[in-house]
Amino acid sequence: MTSDPYSKEVRRLFKAPAHAGIANGPSARIDAQGVSVELSVEARNGQVEAARFRAKGCPHLVAAAEAFCADLEGQPVAALETQFGVDIMRRLSVPVEKTGRILVLEDTSALLAGKL
Amino acid sequence: MSEPSIYLDYAATTPVDPGVADALSQALCDETTLANPSSVHRAGRLSAHRVATAAEQVASLLNCDPGQLIWTSGATEADNLAIAGAARYRADRGRHLVTMPTEHKAVTDMFRALEKEGFNVTWLAPGPDGMLDIGHLEQALTDETQLVSVMHVNNETSVVQDIEAIGELCRSRDILYHVDAAQSAGKLPIDLRRMPIDLLSLTAHKFYGPKGVGALYVADRPGCHVEPLLFGGGQQRSIRPGTLPVPLIVALGQAAEIAEQKQASDLAHVTRLRAALWDGIEGVEGLVLNGHSSRHYPGIVNVSVADVDGESLLLDLEPLCVATGSACNSQNQEPSYVLRSMGRSDAEAEGAIRFSFGRMSTLEDVEQAAGLYVNAVSRLRQLAPAA
Structure with a gap:
């Protein structure tokens, strides 16, 4: 039997992305690598109070965007500038051929950081 | 859960039809399918009889002579054998071949391999609806053309090509015509006594039979022949040697009989x-x-x-x-x-x-x-x- 290309975590995050939508704050969007990612945050006193995403792409990308937004809430806005792609790929067992898509998410985050 | x-x-x-599954399971444990059908002893002759019966069942479905069928492992092998076998057989007459980029990989990859052997392949693009324009085919044919391969039903889009018109055009130019019928055999009417088709591939598992067995029809007419891809014990007139998988062939025959009825x-x-x-x-x-x-x-x-x-x-x-x-x-x-x-x-x-x-x-x-x-x-x- 061919192994399931999606981990349980990817399936859970893809099926019920609690952070899908638009936050009441600045946003950034990048269309590249055949995917679209839009991130938005609501920040107060240098802290991210709410993070939201919208994405068109594969299940791994959607799951990664959901995991990233969930992690971001409560963090300093500087967290938007961290290079999280490798960690999130490892955590979600994202296949290496999808690296480019995850980097689009990372680049969108960096773009958003520049707007805060 | x-x-x-x-x-x-x-x-x-x-899925495998229950009637086919019954026939296969019986054939796996039956003395009439036990022996190598090439053996001349009684058990071998019983196996050969079961193979002959299956050939009659498939031939009835396609309305052809049972002797025009070559057993294969499936449609991929049948496609490969038809295309490479016919192209190489007629290479001394010309090295131009015609097909479409929308064919199954078993066809397109074989043509690409032949391009590396020095054959010249024309790839005819379909219209937006997936259909081949017969006029474009006619323009593509040259005195060097020896083989055209255009499938019956496309496996992705279900488009049904006009195989009779293509076959008539090929026949009028003495060009062999191969049809990949993996998606249509057993599902749409195919009448090989009437249709101008020289080579036709099918596989059991697309019409409720088991995986691992298929057949290639080779018309019995001058200039229509395929060179083998495999070499061995001389079975099937050395066109496709190898011990026949009798239970699978019995199951293919049963699938064909049920398909004809239903x-x-x-x-x-x-x-x-x-x-x-x-x-x-x-x-x-x-x-x-x-x-x-x-x-x-x-x-x-x-x-x-x-x-x-x-x-x-x-x-x-x-x-x-x-x-x-x-x-x-x-x-x-x-x-x-x-x-x-x-x-x-x-x-x-x-x-x-x-x-x-x-x-x-x-x-x-x-x-x-x-x-x-x-x-x-x-x-x-x-x-x-x-x-």
Whole structure:
């Protein structure tokens, strides 16, 4: 039997992305690598109070965007500038051929950081 | 416990018909299929008789002579044998071959291998509806052309090519015509005594038989012959040597007999299912049918929406078992080469879903599938950034 290309975590995050939508704050969007990612945050006193995403792409990308937004809430806005792609790929067992898509998410985050 | 699957991927492979399964299980433990059919002792002759009976069953389905059939491991081998075998046999007459980029990989990859051998291949692009323009074929033919290969029913789009018109044109120029009938054998009428076809490939597992067995029809007429790809014990006139898998051949024969009996009712059944599926999904905004509106086999429906990712759509459709394109092509993430050849954009090709159904599918299956599709497209559109 061919192994399931999606981990349980990817399936859970893809099926019920609690952070899908638009936050009441600045946003950034990048269309590249055949995917679209839009991130938005609501920040107060240098802290991210709410993070939201919208994405068109594969299940791994959607799951990664959901995991990233969930992690971001409560963090300093500087967290938007961290290079999280490798960690999130490892955590979600994202296949290496999808690296480019995850980097689009990372680049969108960096773009958003520049707007805060 | 996970939800039961709804299997709508019949174009990839069909379930085995219970009558075929019975015949196969009996044949696996039966003294009449025990021996090597090439052996001259009594048991060998019994096996040879079972093979001959299966050949008569397949020949009856196709309306040809049983002696014109070569057993293979499936349609891929039959396609390879037909194309390479005929091209090499007639290479001294000319080295020009014609096919389409929308053929199955078993055909296109064989032609690419022949290009490396020095053959000149013309690739005729289809129209946006997947059909071959016969005028373009006529223009492509030269005095050097020896073989044309154009499939009957496309495995991704269900488009039905006009194989009689293609065959007549080829016959008038003394060019061999090969038809990959993997998706049509047992499902649509094929009459090889009437149709001008020289080589025809089929496989059991696309019409309710087991995987691992197929056949190649080779017309008995001057200039029509294939050189072997394999060498060995001289079986099947040395065209395809190797000990015959008698139980699988018995099962293929049984599948052919059942298909002949049920062809009309099966076709009526999938026509009803197609109408129900279409009723359920046609309201989806931006939906594109990948295929021909009338020249199609009704058991395959391929649709696209350009603004939804195909891989996410496939996961969202679970427990539905469908394909994003050809199942044989599912290991790579490139957009379908068939849909790209028909002029679809990368986005449309990536968002394509192929529903395929058949004898064992139910109205409830396709109605559930339609509901899942509508809901999945809606959810993924909500998830995506605004256009």
